[in-house]
Amino acid sequence: MTILLFGAEGQLGRELAVSLAALGPVTALCRSHVDLRTPLAAAAVIRSSRPQFVVNAAGYTNVDAAESEPELAQRINGDAVGEIAEACSSCGSHLLHFSTDYVFAGTGTAPHREEDPVGPLNAYGRSKLEGERQAMNAGCQLTILRTSWLHAPRGKNFIRTVLALAQTRHEISVVSDQFGAPTSARWLADIASHIARRSLAGDRPTPRVLHATSRGSASWHEVAQTALAIAVEAGMPSLIAKHSITPITSSQLRSPAVRPLNSRLSIETLESTLGFECQAWIDGVRETAYAIARESLS
Ligand SMILES: NC(=O)c1ccc[n+]([C@@H]2O[C@H](COP(=O)([O-])OP(=O)(O)OC[C@H]3O[C@@H](n4cnc5c(N)ncnc54)[C@H](OP(=O)(O)O)[C@@H]3O)[C@@H](O)[C@H]2O)c1
Numbered sequence: 086m087t088i089l090l091f092g093a094e095g096q097l098g099r100e101l102a103v104s105l106a107a108l109g110p111v112t113a114l115c116r117s118h119v120d121l122r123t124p125l126a127a128a129a130v131i132r133s134s135r136p137q138f139v140v141n142a143a144g145y146t147n148v149d150a151a152e153s154e155p156e157l158a159q160r161i162n163g164d165a166v167g168e169i170a171e172a173c174s175s176c177g178s179h180l181l182h183f184s185t186d187y188v189f190a191g192t193g194t195a196p197h198r199e200e201d202p203v204g205p206l207n208a209y210g211r212s213k214l215e216g217e218r219q220a221m222n223a224g225c226q227l228t229i230l231r232t233s234w235l236h237a238p239r240g241k242n243f244i245r246t247v248l249a250l251a252q253t254r255h256e257i258s259v260v261s262d263q264f265g266a267p268t269s270a271r272w273l274a275d276i277a278s279h280i281a282r283r284s285l286a287g288d289r290p291t292p293r294v295l296h297a298t299s300r301g302s303a304s305w306h307e308v309a310q311t312a313l314a315i316a317v318e319a320g321m322p323s324l325i326a327k328h329s330i331t332p333i334t335s336s337q338l339r340s341p342a343v344r345p346l347n348s349r350l351s352i353e354t355l356e357s358t359l360g361f362e363c364q365a366w367i368d369g370v371r372e373t374a375y376a377i378a379r380e381s382l383s
Contacts, residue, residue, distance in 0.1 A: 086108050086109035087109060087110060087135075087136040088108065088109060088110070088111045088112070088138045088281070089111075089112050089130065089138070089178075090105060090111055090112065090142065091121070091140070091141045091169070092144065093114055093115045093142070095142055095143065095144075096237040096239060096240025096241065097142045097235060097237075097274060099240070100270045100271045104271075105274075105278050108281055108285070112136070114130065115143075121161045121165040122160055127165060128169060128171060131169065132176060135177075136178055137179065138178060138284070139178045139180045139181070140180075140181045140281070141166065141169055141183070144161060144162050145157060145161040145162050145212065146209075148187070149340055149342045151208040151209040151212065152342050155208040158208055159211075162209070162215065163212050163213075163215030164215075164219065165216075166182060166220050167223060170182075170220040170222075170227065171223045173223070173226070179225070179227070180226065180227050180228070181277055181281060182216065182217075182227070182228070182229050183230050183232060184213050184214075184216065184217050184230070184231045185231060185233065186231065186348040187213060187345065188203045188205050188213055188214045189201065189205070190203075190345060191345020191348055192346075195349070195351075196296075196302075196349040197296070197351060198351045198353070199231075199351075199354055206342075206345055208342065217294070226290075227293045228292075229295070230273070230276070230277060230295055230296075230297040231295070231296050231350060233265045233266055233267075233298045233350060234265045234266060234267040234268055234298075234308075235268055235269075235273065236267055236270065236370070236373045237271060238373055243305065244373050244374055244377065245377060247259070247312055247313060248312060248316050248323075248377050248378070251313055251316070251321070251323040252323070253324065255324050255329060256325065257331070258330075258332075258338075259309045260304070260334070260335055261304045261306035262304065262334050262335055263305055263345070263346050264302050264304050264346065265298075265303075265347075266298040266301060266350065266366050267299060267303065267308050267369060268297075268298045268366070269369030269370075272363075272364045272369055276359070277297075279359065296350035296351055296355060297352070298363070299363055299369050300364065301365055301366045301367070302366070303366060309330050311367060311374075312373070313374075314327055315370065315371050315374040315378070316381075317378075319379060320378060320379075321377075321378035
């Protein structure tokens with residue numbers, strides 16, 4: 086199998102480059118190879134290399150900054166995805182793309198199912214939804230994995246931020262009224278590779294939109310407390326005691342972008358399609374927090 090990967094230097098892209106390599110040669114591209122701001126740049130690469138599988142892990146991911154530059158977010162998360170999907174359609178390539186819990190408004194407390202009505206609350210969510218729509222309209226073989234709250238030992242993510250703050254601050258405040266499933270980028274990369282392998286083997290096609298997160302849910306506050314406790318147990322020094330993480334509400338935080346309070350995604354379809362249980366969120370957080378703690382000691 087020939088695989089083309091966009092976004093190879095992002096936190097998910099780096100894990101995908103490793104997982105996908107087990108399936109065949111991976112051409113791993115980052116922004117310096119293909120800039121998605123340039124119309125049709127990614128499409129030209131697909132048309133010239135005609136890969137069997139295209140994985141798009143590139144994206145405009147700064148949720149707050151998207152409020153002040155929504156056109157750029159739409160270009161990268163919307164129009165560029167449409168161009169990639171059109172090129173996949175004309176080359177017969179299967180496209181695997183990543184979307185987000187932020188396509189939902191996040192009302193209620195039940196996990197959102199794939200077919201539930203969307204209603205993004207912020208510019209980032211609207212741009213990701215536009216990418217979904219353009220990809221679906223292109224008519225290529227398509228898998229969109231909607232995920233949430235990604236974390237990894239490298240890259241920019243909440244767990245790394247909390248553990249870094251624990252080196253310099255005695256007290257931090259963390260939102261306690263947003264609930265979701267922290268999801269390991271490494272685990273998600275393995276799921277994506279599994280889907281790619283199934284597609285190439287000609288197995289029953291996976292649904293075009295699938296929710297792919299860890300099992301269970303927690304608030305950001307609970308995730309912060311859990312990650313810190315694990316890192317401290319692994320030997321990482323911390324100025325913050327566990328009880329010094331202060332719970333606050335989203336309205337107290339006053340971030341530029343409004344975020345959904347309920348980011349839970351139903352993983353029933355993923356589990357029944359793949360025939361195994363998703364990772365528990367605490368297991369993924371344990372791996373990431375432990376890896377960060379050990380690295381901080383080396
Ligand atoms: N992080 C989350 O919690 C989360 C949750 C739900 C869904 N997702 C989705 O999952 C996917 C991967 O997210 P991630 O956490 O791995 O994000 P990330 O670490 O920010 O990686 C995104 C990658 O996209 C690249 N990129 C940005 N603008 C580009 C451009 N103009 N041209 C080419 N490449 C560009 C970035 O390159 P540079 O490094 O050069 O900027 C970066 O390598 C995205 O589609 C995201 O929307 C993420």
